[in-house]
Amino acid sequence: MLDALIPAFLRPESASVQAAKVDAIFIGLLLISSAIVLLVVGLVVTFAIRYRRGSSAKRGEMPTIVSREFEVGWTAATLFIFVFIFWWAASVEIGAFSPPKDAIEIHVVGKQWMWKTQGPSGTREINELHVPVGAPVRLLLTSQDVIHSFYVPAFRLKRDALPYQQTETWFQATKTGTYHLLCTEYCGTDHSRMVGRIIVMEPQDYAQWLTRQPERDGLAELGERLFSERGCSGCHNAGSKVHAPSLAGIWGQSVPLEGGRTATVDEAYVRDSILQPERDVVAGYEPIMPSYEGKLSDGEIQALTAYIRHGTDRFDLIGSLNLAPAQNICAPGQTPPESAPNQSLRSPVMVPGAPASGDTPP
Amino acid sequence: MSGASSDASTLANPRELDLGLPVSYLAEGRSVASWLFTTDHKRIAILYALSITFFFFIGGAAATLVRLELFTPEGNIVGADTYNKLFSLHGIVMVWFFLIPSIPTTMGNFLLPLMIGARDLAFPKLNLISWYLNMAGGLLTLAAVLAGGIDTGWTFYVPYSTVFSNTFVTLAVLGVFVSGFSTIATGVNFIATVHYLRAPGMTWFRLPLFVWAMYTTSLIFVLATPVLALTLVLVIAERTFNLPIFDPARGGDPILFQHLFWFYSHPAVYIMILPAMGVISEVITCYARRRIFGYSFMVYALVAIAVIGFFTWGHHMFTSGMSPFAALVFSFLSFIVAVPSAIKVFNWTATLYRGQIGFESPMLYALGFLGLFTMGGLTGLFLASVPIDVHVQDTYFVVAHFHYIMVGASVSAYFAGLHFWWPKVTGRMYPESWARFAALLMFFGFNLTFFPQFIAGYLGMPRRYYTYPPEFQVWNVLSSSGAAVLAAAYLMPLGYLTWSLFFGGRALNDPWNATGLEWRTTSPPPRQNFFGNPQVLAPPYDYHPEATPPGDEPRIAEKGALT
Numbered sequence: 001m002l003d004a005l006i007p008a009f010l011r012p013e014s015a016s017v018q019a020a021k022v023d024a025i026f027i028g029l030l031l032i033s034s035a036i037v038l039l040v041v042g043l044v045v046t047f048a049i050r051y052r053r054g055s056s057a058k059r060g061e062m063p064t065i066v067s068r069e070f071e072v073g074w075t076a077a078t079l080f081i082f083v084f085i086f087w088w089a090a091s092v093e094i095g096a097f098s099p100p101k102d103a104i105e106i107h108v109v110g111k112q113w114m115w116k117t118q119g120p121s122g123t124r125e126i127n128e129l130h131v132p133v134g135a136p137v138r139l140l141l142t143s144q145d146v147i148h149s150f151y152v153p154a155f156r157l158k159r160d161a162l163p164y165q166q167t168e169t170w171f172q173a174t175k176t177g178t179y180h181l182l183c184t185e186y187c188g189t190d191h192s193r194m195v196g197r198i199i200v201m202e203p204q205d206y207a208q209w210l211t212r213q214p215e216r217d218g219l220a221e222l223g224e225r226l227f228s229e230r231g232c233s234g235c236h237n238a239g240s241k242v243h244a245p246s247l248a249g250i251w252g253q254s255v256p257l258e259g260g261r262t263a264t265v266d267e268a269y270v271r272d273s274i275l276q277p278e279r280d281v282v283a284g285y286e287p288i289m290p291s292y293e294g295k296l297s298d299g300e301i302q303a304l305t306a307y308i309r310h311g312t313d314r315f316d317l318i319g320s321l322n323l324a325p326a327q328n329i330c331a332p333g334q335t336p337p338e339s340a341p342n343q344s345l346r347s348p349v350m351v352p353g354a355p356a357s358g359d360t361p362p
Numbered sequence: 363m364s365g366a367s368s369d370a371s372t373l374a375n376p377r378e379l380d381l382g383l384p385v386s387y388l389a390e391g392r393s394v395a396s397w398l399f400t401t402d403h404k405r406i407a408i409l410y411a412l413s414i415t416f417f418f419f420i421g422g423a424a425a426t427l428v429r430l431e432l433f434t435p436e437g438n439i440v441g442a443d444t445y446n447k448l449f450s451l452h453g454i455v456m457v458w459f460f461l462i463p464s465i466p467t468t469m470g471n472f473l474l475p476l477m478i479g480a481r482d483l484a485f486p487k488l489n490l491i492s493w494y495l496n497m498a499g500g501l502l503t504l505a506a507v508l509a510g511g512i513d514t515g516w517t518f519y520v521p522y523s524t525v526f527s528n529t530f531v532t533l534a535v536l537g538v539f540v541s542g543f544s545t546i547a548t549g550v551n552f553i554a555t556v557h558y559l560r561a562p563g564m565t566w567f568r569l570p571l572f573v574w575a576m577y578t579t580s581l582i583f584v585l586a587t588p589v590l591a592l593t594l595v596l597v598i599a600e601r602t603f604n605l606p607i608f609d610p611a612r613g614g615d616p617i618l619f620q621h622l623f624w625f626y627s628h629p630a631v632y633i634m635i636l637p638a639m640g641v642i643s644e645v646i647t648c649y650a651r652r653r654i655f656g657y658s659f660m661v662y663a664l665v666a667i668a669v670i671g672f673f674t675w676g677h678h679m680f681t682s683g684m685s686p687f688a689a690l691v692f693s694f695l696s697f698i699v700a701v702p703s704a705i706k707v708f709n710w711t712a713t714l715y716r717g718q719i720g721f722e723s724p725m726l727y728a729l730g731f732l733g734l735f736t737m738g739g740l741t742g743l744f745l746a747s748v749p750i751d752v753h754v755q756d757t758y759f760v761v762a763h764f765h766y767i768m769v770g771a772s773v774s775a776y777f778a779g780l781h782f783w784w785p786k787v788t789g790r791m792y793p794e795s796w797a798r799f800a801a802l803l804m805f806f807g808f809n810l811t812f813f814p815q816f817i818a819g820y821l822g823m824p825r826r827y828y829t830y831p832p833e834f835q836v837w838n839v840l841s842s843s844g845a846a847v848l849a850a851a852y853l854m855p856l857g858y859l860t861w862s863l864f865f866g867g868r869a870l871n872d873p874w875n876a877t878g879l880e881w882r883t884t885s886p887p888p889r890q891n892f893f894g895n896p897q898v899l900a901p902p903y904d905y906h907p908e909a910t911p912p913g914d915e916p917r918i919a920e921k922g923a924l925t
Binding site for chain 1 (some may be wrong): 446610616650655681683686698705714732736740744747749750756757817826828829831
């Protein structure tokens with residue numbers, strides 16, 4: 001009801017649980033501040049007119065003794081008001097700090113100059129994020145290069161994305177619609193074009209949208225996890241003390257074996273090497289690897305193979321998107337620079353205003 | 363001080379009554395060398411005034427281009443990279459080569475010895491060296507601009523500045539680093555001067571508030587600037603010598619940079635505002651013909667701001683992923699530091715009560731300061747509240763807030779002081795009606811420029827945006843129009859003050875009938891500042907006997923040349 005004090009065109013869109021709380025404090029502070037400004041300006045103007053030089057206003061005796069009482073009085077009053085505001089703001093902040101347990105987890109990666117998001121089922125988006133209305137959403141943010149900041153004005157939400165560190169925040173949208181996503185930490189040339197949109201949908205629309213997303217090959221990710229869970233990385237990683245060949249970038253290469261033979265690294269060779277490691281040992285290495293016969297299912301071997309095919313050094317969440325910085329897009333509602341010849345090469349999701357699901361009509 | 367007992371006959375204006383007295387400091391040598399190698403604090407103040415005026419107009423030109431570009435949501439006048447370089451130039455030059463040196467090195471240099479009855483600063487040669495260091499820093503930074511510019515913003519955030527930016531960061535950072543030594547030297551000089559060179563009778567609680575403001579500012583100079591120097595050295599080390607310090611790819615921590623940077627840069631905000639508070643205390647008392655209300659509270663407030671200001675830096679980093687409890691501690695301290703500022707505003711207002719208020723141009727600037735500082739201070743409370751800060755951090759709300767403090771308040775105070783002491787410094791009177799017009803124009807131009815930015819920021823427009831979503835255009839058009847008015851208002855004093863140097867009427871020794879030792883000598887003062895040895899017999903702002911209201915005295919002394 002306090003919102004009514006501010007005319008609509010001066011109010012930012014309010015579309016999250018947090019927004020309502022922030023607005024309440026903002027309006028409270030605005031009222032207190034306006035009162036103080038009116039008091040100060042009112043007194044200054046009144047005194048300036050009443051006690052202008054040569055005016056007939058009675059000056060009377062100067063009250064010297066009250067000076068200290070006045071000082072102590074208004075020091076205490078301002079201290080009380082300021083501490084009260086602090087307590088109010090702080091209690092809202094503490095109350096809203098932790099996300100609910102069942103929040104949807106979204107990973108966000110900032111890079112010069114785009115936002116990449118990945119939902120729980122592996123749906124990936126560039127400069128866009130689809131979320132259902134009414135559900136808490138937890139954001140896990142990181143950056144690939146410099147510091148960025150993830151800002152959604154309509155949610156009163158902002159959190160820096162730091163390179164090599166993870167920060168988090170959360171929100172719960174209360175209104176369907178499309179909202180600005182802006183970068184608010186200066187990050188270089190196209191900082192002002194590192195913008196996108198948050199699309200808040202009804203839960204059933206969101207579910208439909210999810211089913212329309214292309215199936216993703218999750219095999220390599222599974223393989224990556226197995227690679228460390230089953231101890232492969234203990235010997236085959238670059239930093240390992242055990243003398244074992246690195247698997248980075250070996251897919252399709254031919255490797256020298258004991259006894260002058262060579263072998264090409266393909267599905268069969270990888271599978272054999274996992275199950276019968278002593279058979280084709282790479283020249284210069286001891287046959288120390290134990291057999292994984294019976295310890296890995298066929299599916300797991302496939303996953304590991306997919307991971308090695310992808311390249312153990314190159315594979316990561318960020319790299320797999322593999323986009324050049326030049327391909328970043330404009331804000332919704334902005335026209336792309338005319339000099340962009342590769343515009344047609346962009347995925348539909350990167351074209352402003354295009355339906356987020358691609359070509360298929362809903 | 364009316365109680366200052368200087369031999370009255372030695373205070374004659376030599377133009378009107380030639381007693382064979384020493385000439386003014388301006389007449390002691392007219393060669394360029396006599397200026398460049400001077401150790402006279404008054405001449406060094408003039409050197410500083412020239413250099414900061416130069417930098418003010420460079421920073422102002424960059425701001426003008428920025429505001430022109432933001433007239434429309436698309437980019438049309440300059441490119442994105444040029445735009446980034448322009449706002450960086452504006453910030454770096456205005457902060458380090460205008461605002462931080464502005465009042466301390468010009469009015470502080472000129473008036474501090476005069477106000478406490480000293481012949482010069484404690485270390486006159488160090489004073490000259492500090493000007494050269496300041497110039498060297500400024501020119502290094504300008505060299506970076508001419509070489510191709512720097513695009514990091516004035517905050518030099520890593521890893522952008524150390525690893526990613528392809529501009530002349532090292533050169534510009536080196537310039538700021540060098541200028542830091544200039545401020546440290548000035549701080550040491552002022553502290554020593556206030557401690558050791560006060561005239562007999564000038565006790566600590568008889569110091570004019572301007573001197574207290576200079577003293578507290580100097581404490582921040584000396585304690586905070588070394589942290590900036592260290593931080594900038596680390597930036598140069600990482601960028602130039604490839605040492606892994608902040609780069610997270612090599613185990614560094616970019617947040618460490620932010621802590622170090624703001625540990626200096628938040629107190630630096632108080633470096634910009636405390637001297638302004640000192641100027642305003644002098645001007646308001648003079649034109650209200652009143653003793654300052656609550657002198658001792660005004661002193662405690664200055665000290666409290668300087669001390670507590672050191673512990674609030676974290677409020678610049680609420681969204682950086684700081685622990686929520688650390689954020690609340692910084693939030694609390696930021697509210698506490700606002701209390702002494704509020705006390706000062708109330709005391710200035712109370713000083714007007716039962717005064718004899720005149721509206722000469724310095725007073726107009728001072729009254730403008732009161733309003734703008736109140737606005738800037740109160741919007742600081744919004745930013746100190748964590749949930750609101752999360753929304754408006756790094757938006758135009760922040761830009762508007764700190765411009766209300768740094769430009770609205772500090773620059774208004776700078777112009778108030780400039781007009782107030784102009785007759786003392788130059789011996790000339792400026793055209794009063796032009797000055798009043800400029801003061802009013804500056805106030806309206808300022809509000810038109812920066813008030814719309816509060817709204818744009820609250821609606822969600824981020825700062826440092828070259829292009830912006832079109833719904834923010836109306837606020838930017840208002841702001842850019844205001845900037846045009848403001849630019850005109852800033853150019854006007856340049857015109858009429860220069861005019862007054864040649865054609866202005868001769869100034870009396872005490873044209874405003876003010877108290878204060880600086881008015882107890884000729885306008886302009888001689889090299890030795892005073893004839894005879896000043897002695898102080900009364901508290902400052904002795905405009906009327908205690909318990910008796912001020913009478914309607916004429917502002918321009920009609921007592922002839924002998925004051």
